[in-house]
Amino acid sequence: TQLLEQSPQFLSIQEGENLTVYCNSSSVFSSLQWYRQEPGEGPVLLVTVVTGGEVKKLKRLTFQFGDARKDSSLHITAAQPGDTGLYLCAAWSNSGYALNFGKGTSLLVTP
């Protein structure tokens, strides 16, 4: 099983601040996904990164895939309370049938 390590585990910031969360592994991935999970809900796919060095933007969220395809980061600009949730990175297993998730970063944005 590929191990995905996410940091930080918890993050509490005020509205308007910027933040970055990280997803690291010793394995090389063909692709990596980021999900957000809100309380009482299942994870929702935000983005899939495929190419080493790739940068994708989703409004105030910027996702980057490391050049070696072993790590990824998620940067949020001017965080809002609606960004509160659990951010999970995930990668498909070698079989292609199982998603392996990191433990997640729990983000709290207060007004």
Add this chain to the structure above:
Amino acid sequence: DAGVTQSPTHLIKTRGQHVTLRCSPISGHKSVSWYQQVLGQGPQFIFQYYEKEERGRGNFPDRFSARQFPNYSSELNVNALLLGDSALYLCASSVLGGASDTQYFGPGTRLTVL
């Protein structure tokens, strides 16, 4: 369009009992996957089914079993419940399953074992 639905929403059982969790995929999706999410952890893969056949199984004991029906809905069964089985059980559906497909998750069933 309706998303993935799961029932029940919450469930309380005692050790040694068995439980059946149900999942209805998005219309047109033929693959269903099950995940266990323990508090403070990311989801952990249990099973994937496609066209009623098991295509993948995670590192879970034989107490965990599942099946998929002709209408593509699915059940997850857990026997001889342990305290450690307390978790959020997530169902995800996709058109074909596999890495090329997007998985859509349901809201989960919260199982508490006392």
